[in-house]
Amino acid sequence: MNRTRMIVLVGFMVLVVAGVGVALFASDLSGTGAQNVGSRPGNATAAPAEGCPATRSNPGGDNNYIPDAPPGEDLGDGFVIQGVVRQAGDCRPLPDVRIQVWLATRTGGESDNRTSVRTDAQGRYRVETAPTVAQFGEPNIHVGYDDDAYEAVFIRNVVDLDDTAATIDLNLRPR
């Protein structure tokens, strides 16, 4: 192989490696917009952001969503998913709002493990489930709102395998 060809070849390989590096560097470890929301008992809950900006759906948030999850479904125990639902803008807690939760656990996949709960007078919701398992490489928790009063929101966040709780707050914008 002559010198010119070798230079072109090496340049091409350097470009490919650089392209791969950029592609990986530009990606989010858990997917765009996904946050690690896992915690252990006793961890402090974060205060709401000033002005309670509306929660936006993130990519993959509605993966495996099935409308109208049955209420009060027994998903097991050992892991708690909780949060506060507020109105975007004025931070007013929203009572009696239906929140849907679905995730993969030892008892089944995301399509099987789903339930809906209503928020209490302080806008709080709480779901107890069996501990999460990895779904496509990482434990995911999906929380969604899909009723009429507010704009729909579908969230996909992640936790670590040894977490025992997750906190996912929602700020809903009226339709």
Add this chain to the structure above:
Amino acid sequence: MRARAAALLLCAAVAGLVWLALTSSHLDAGPAALVVSAVAAAVATVLIAFQPLLAVLARSRPAAFRGHLALGLAALVLVLVHVAALWLLSPEDVLFAISPDGPTRARMAVLATVALVIVVVLGIVRRWSSYAPQATRILHAFFGSLTLLLGVGHAVLTDGALDGPGTAALLLLAALGVAGIAAAQTTHLGSSAPSSAPGEVDDPVG
């Protein structure tokens, strides 16, 4: 003798990694598609890691070259089986994973798969055409390295059937593959006379 030892080592590595995957808690009561997906990925990883070693052996043994070709194609088929089984589990999650919004580990998998396809195509070009033999050999090894490193990176970043001891096994396989690629290139450089004559055909493997 070396070829037989390599074959035994390959079989032991496949059996070991599959055993680690099948005994992991991740697959406890998991659906059949998840088990198929994990096993296909584990076997494909071993085959890809052993390919450079087979390429070295193939320089003196035609049977090893046939093994290199067959196992390379088998690795590609197994990767496709891995993806197809994941699709059966959740098409939405597959589409999200391979989208621009997918997680880093999924992007590594996509890039590794593209690199593997290029490796196979370059291998076929080298087999059936005499066009730019040295360049195709170097690119074949280069994209093979990318396939190995990105594939193992994907597996290490994935919470799944190859956590814990499986991760150590994956890193060992990556080290074996990288050492094999270096050995294949060194062997080639040490045994072939440099030439840039048009139409020159290298030996079929490297």
